[in-house]
Amino acid sequence: MDAALPLSSPASLARRRAALRHRRARRVKRGLMMAALALALVYTLFPYYWAIVSSTKQGDALFDRALLPALDLTNYRLLFANPVFMRSLANSVFVATSTTAISLLLGVSAAYALGRIEFPQRRAVLILVLMISIFPQVVVLSGMFELVQWLGLFNRPSSLVLTYLLSTVPFTTWILTSFIREFPRELEEAAVMDGASHWRILTRILLPLMGPALASTGILAFILAWNEFLFALTFILTDENRTVPVAIGLISGASRYEYPFGQIMAASVTVTLPLIVLVLLFQRKIVSGLTAGAVKG
Known part of the structure; x- marks a missing residue:
């Protein structure tokens, strides 16, 4: 069986x-x-x-605790009809764009020197750049105030461009230095054999390959300049020269007993939306630029 x-x-x-x-x-x-x-x-x-x-x-x-919008755009109409806010919005665009452009120009030049040119003090310069970026704003506020007054830039938007470079240039220099170090040196060696100068190597060979790094550092520098409050509050006195963060902080109601919370929220949404759109448009380049040099091989 x-x-x-x-x-x-x-x-x-x-x-x-x-x-x-x-x-x-x-x-x-x-x-x-x-x-x-x-x-x-x-x-x-x-x-x-x-x-x-x-x-x-x-x-x-x-x-009310309702989670759905009321679809009432009165606060936005009042906000856009306010000439002070619109002027501050234009000032912020000017300051942030100028700061970003100058930061990228200085950062690319410094990053190429620190990442490709051999000189004895290169490591010390990198450490010095990092130390400058670590200082809090309050520590350098009095010194920058004296410098702005000495240059005759007090109560001018250009004073903010000068002071914002103190934080954006070290940031862009560090990221771009790490990015440039990852490029193969054979590209430069071939260009040197053809008689190319350092400036030509940077502008004609390396710069076209630095799109992700430029996008990431540029957008982050723009955000830093767009949202800065302390320097803008200290160096600007009049409404026509203020930037958006200070203008939002100074929005007042019809009387001393009224707090215009709705208008403040409308202004916050208005100035934050362009940053969100920029980040969404360039998110891939931002990630690839910030992770440059993280993986070897």
Whole structure:
């Protein structure tokens, strides 16, 4: 009498059970990662969404807990009809754009010298650049105030361009130096054999390859200059020369007892939206630029 043969051996059953446990663990891990990502997105984006909701409310409606916007654009109409705010918006565009352009120009030149040209003090210069970027604004505020007055730039938007370079140039120099160091030296050696100068190598060979790094550093420098408050509050006195962060802080109501929360939220949404659009448009170049030099080989 033949005995019934088992469909599978104990070793095969053990492997199947292990594979099943592995798949379940992967599903649980994936679910936890998705939940953590959703929580991070809600934590990050909900304040901006609540600002949008609050900017569409008036009066007592600001105290409601409704999560949907009221679709009332009165605060935005009042904001765009305010010449002081529109002037400050134009000042911020000028200051941030000028700061970004000058920072990239100086940063690219310094990064090429620090990343490609051999000289004994190169490491000391890099450390010095890092030390400059570490100083808090309050420490250098009095010295920059004296410098701005001596140059005759007090109460002028150009004074902000000068002071913002103190933080943006070291930042761009560090990132671009790391990026330039990753380029193969064969590119420069071939250009040197053809008689190319350092400036020609930088502008004709390396600069066209630095799109991701320029995009990442440029956008981050623009954001730093766009959002800066302390220097803008200290060096600018009149409404026609102020930038957006200070203008938002000085928005007042019709009386001393009124706090224009709706208009402040509308202004915050207005000045933040261009930054979000820029980051979304250049997000791939920002990531590739910031991770340049992180992986060897």
